[in-house]
Amino acid sequence: MSNLTFMPVLWPLFTGIFLIFFAKKIKLQRGISLFSSLIGIAISLYLVLTVHKQGILTLGVGSWDAPFGIVIVADMLSSLLVLTTNIIGFAILIYSFYSIGEERERHYYYPVFQFLLIGVNGAFLTGDLFNLFVFFEVMLMASYVLLVLGGTKIQLRESLKYIIVNVLSSSFFVIMVAYLYSVLGTLNMAHISQRIAEVNQPGIISVIAIGFLIVFGLKGAIFPLFQWLPGSYYAPPIPVMALFGALLTKVGIYSIFRTYTLLFYHDQDFTHTFLAVLAILTIIIGVIGAIAYWDVKKIIIYNIIIAVGVIIFGISVMNEQALSGSILYIIHDMLIKGALFLLVGIMIKISGTDDLRDMGGLIKQYPVLAWTFFIAAISLAGIPPFSGFAGKLLILQGAAESGAYFGMAVVLLSSLMVLYSVMKIFMNGFWGTSKIDYVLPNKTVNKMLVPAVLLVIISVLFGVGTESIYPFITQAVDTLMNPDIYIKAVLKE
Amino acid sequence: MKQNDLILQTVTKVAAFVILLFAVAIFLGGHYSPGGGFVGGLMTSAAIVLLLLAFDIKTVTGILPIDYKLMIGSGLFISTLTVAGGLLFGVPLMTHVYHYIDLPLLGHISLHTAVLFDLGVYLVVVGVTMTIIQTIGESE
Numbered sequence: 028m029s030n031l032t033f034m035p036v037l038w039p040l041f042t043g044i045f046l047i048f049f050a051k052k053i054k055l056q057r058g059i060s061l062f063s064s065l066i067g068i069a070i071s072l073y074l075v076l077t078v079h080k081q082g083i084l085t086l087g088v089g090s091w092d093a094p095f096g097i098v099i100v101a102d103m104l105s106s107l108l109v110l111t112t113n114i115i116g117f118a119i120l121i122y123s124f125y126s127i128g129e130e131r132e133r134h135y136y137y138p139v140f141q142f143l144l145i146g147v148n149g150a151f152l153t154g155d156l157f158n159l160f161v162f163f164e165v166m167l168m169a170s171y172v173l174l175v176l177g178g179t180k181i182q183l184r185e186s187l188k189y190i191i192v193n194v195l196s197s198s199f200f201v202i203m204v205a206y207l208y209s210v211l212g213t214l215n216m217a218h219i220s221q222r223i224a225e226v227n228q229p230g231i232i233s234v235i236a237i238g239f240l241i242v243f244g245l246k247g248a249i250f251p252l253f254q255w256l257p258g259s260y261y262a263p264p265i266p267v268m269a270l271f272g273a274l275l276t277k278v279g280i281y282s283i284f285r286t287y288t289l290l291f292y293h294d295q296d297f298t299h300t301f302l303a304v305l306a307i308l309t310i311i312i313g314v315i316g317a318i319a320y321w322d323v324k325k326i327i328i329y330n331i332i333i334a335v336g337v338i339i340f341g342i343s344v345m346n347e348q349a350l351s352g353s354i355l356y357i358i359h360d361m362l363i364k365g366a367l368f369l370l371v372g373i374m375i376k377i378s379g380t381d382d383l384r385d386m387g388g389l390i391k392q393y394p395v396l397a398w399t400f401f402i403a404a405i406s407l408a409g410i411p412p413f414s415g416f417a418g419k420l421l422i423l424q425g426a427a428e429s430g431a432y433f434g435m436a437v438v439l440l441s442s443l444m445v446l447y448s449v450m451k452i453f454m455n456g457f458w459g460t461s462k463i464d465y466v467l468p469n470k471t472v473n474k475m476l477v478p479a480v481l482l483v484i485i486s487v488l489f490g491v492g493t494e495s496i497y498p499f500i501t502q503a504v505d506t507l508m509n510p511d512i513y514i515k516a517v518l519k520e
Numbered sequence: 521m522k523q524n525d526l527i528l529q530t531v532t533k534v535a536a537f538v539i540l541l542f543a544v545a546i547f548l549g550g551h552y553s554p555g556g557g558f559v560g561g562l563m564t565s566a567a568i569v570l571l572l573l574a575f576d577i578k579t580v581t582g583i584l585p586i587d588y589k590l591m592i593g594s595g596l597f598i599s600t601l602t603v604a605g606g607l608l609f610g611v612p613l614m615t616h617v618y619h620y621i622d623l624p625l626l627g628h629i630s631l632h633t634a635v636l637f638d639l640g641v642y643l644v645v646v647g648v649t650m651t652i653i654q655t656i657g658e659s660e
Contacts, residue, residue, distance in 0.1 A: 028611075028612055030606060030607055030612065030613055033613055037600070037603070037604060037613070040596075040600055041600060041604075044593055044596045044597050044600060045597075047589065047590070047592065047593035047596070048590060048593050050589070086612055086613070087612055088612060088613055088614050089612060089613070089614035089615050089616060090611060090612050090615040090616075
């Protein structure tokens with residue numbers, strides 16, 4: 028029993044509630060949010076260190092023991108993702124101060140921001156399948172509000188699509204949970220895993236596994252369920268876009284991580300091959316989008332889809348190296364996507380357009396912005412020693428080990444294409460001569476740069492220091508490769 | 521055109537109180553019998569909505585000068601505090617505590633921390649329902 032396990036959820040909940048009372052006092056709201064974010068990072072860091080020292084932490088909420096009550100489980104994967112979420116939340120929060128606008132700030136932007144963090148952290152930490160659904164809903168509710176807040180025409184149009192897609196996928200989620208419950212009679216993930224192992228995953232369970240893949244694939248934007256993403260993520264202002272791009276799809280991926288390593292791992296010839304095919308198609312579609320567009324926001328958005336494909340491919344290979352690669356890559360991707368969205372946001376703010384063909388020559392007036400973007404871009408492509416490298420290398424090694432050469436080739440080629448797509452932004456946006464008058468360097472732009480630079484620095488440190496972080500990753504992978512560790516920690520046998 | 525709503529207004533003056541009292545009864549009965557904060561809250565908002573229908577927004581805000589958004593906040597706060605109570609006593613969050621006492625007039629009754637949580641739910645339900653209805657009503 029450890030109440031610490033639930034603190035990453037309880038803390039933003041208190042903050043969010045507190046902020047409701049000061050809706051009209053913007054400065055106070057900013058102060059409280061900032062302070063709370065820092066504490067949030069401290070709590071999650073402490074959680075990571077505690078899990079590293081003591082192993083998996085569990086909390087039977089309301090003193091009800093597993094498998095009867097809801098358990099909150101912090102294993103290494105969850106804790107690392109919670110920590111990353113809090114860091115990204117902090118950076119985007121600072122960026123919001125200078126760009127979200129007073130109108131949105133007065134209409135409960137900051138409380139809803141905290142509620143989104145509750146949903147994301149909760150989804151990472153829960154050990155109960157139905158509770159996962161609940162936290163998905165908390166996260167989605169908050170994201171609906173953030174998406175529609177401001178009420179511009181494009182936001183309303185895209186919110187409608189986003190809500191329809193998500194309501195459909197949520198109802199499908201409940202249906203799948205009900206199916207699984209009717210087959211196995213339990214909702215506790217450890218208990219489900221144990222019971223599936225007892226019956227050795229008959230056909231019906233594999234069908235349910237694919238059903239869950241549809242649900243999580245819709246949230247995580249894998250092929251062919253990604254169509255809603257480029258439109259919906261394009262609509263809201265940059266901070267919200269960064270928040271969605273860095274966090275929301277990753278919750279879908281995390282759920283695939285959890286279900287496909289802990290629950291449905293007995294019939295890998297079927298389920299994981301299916302996953303691999305979808306992953307490769309996702310990468311290809313993402314690459315086509317990333318290369319085709321001249322709109323900076325669209326290019327980064329399609330890069331999300333590529334990253335989703337790469338991570339899912341790592342999961343589908345399902346050996347120790349590929350999984351460590353996927354975990355490294357998902358953390359790297361959260362950090363770097365957050366940073367890239369913020370940087371692209373600054374570019375749009377300076378030039379007043381999001382079309383690359385109208386930009387150019389930004390590097391003369393904004394050298395810091397340019398070089399930060401450059402580092403972020405080559406990190407994204409996975410050039411050593413930056414953060415994308417180790418993850419991709421391990422995924423490739425894992426793939427080679429289990430003979431998935433085709434997928435390996437696709438991932439390798441996709442890296443080149445990713446490099447091309449972001450270098451396109453760099454060369455057309457920062458090099459050359461300017462075609463329009465830019466906003467001159469000023470205080471606001473400099474302040475907006477701070478969180479973006481911060482995220483890039485963290486990601487560079489993450490890349491250079493991969494060696495020292497590796498014990499944490501190994502611990503996370505151990506749990507994924509040996510579900511017994513998880514089951515024992517939860518059911519205490 | 522002025523509507524003749526004399527009957528509606530007269531009935532409402534009595535009925536609103538009956539509904540409110542019944543809401544309280546249902547709220548308190550919640551632990552052992554059907555009811556609780558959610559239903560109680562809905563009934564309370566029904567009573568206020570009835571007042572809104574019979575009179576108008578101005579009169580009702582005159583009787584109940586409440587900022588329903590703050591009511592949502594207070595409700596959430598009370599519920600979350602109840603959840604966090606476990607931190608103080610070193611037991612898992614949301615752990616339920618109850619106790620029996622004898623009171624004059626009321627007799628043998630039980631006290632539950634769940635009621636505190638439900639009070640929060642009650643306030644949130646009333647707050648949310650009324651915020652929605654006010655928002656729709658004002659935009660006309």
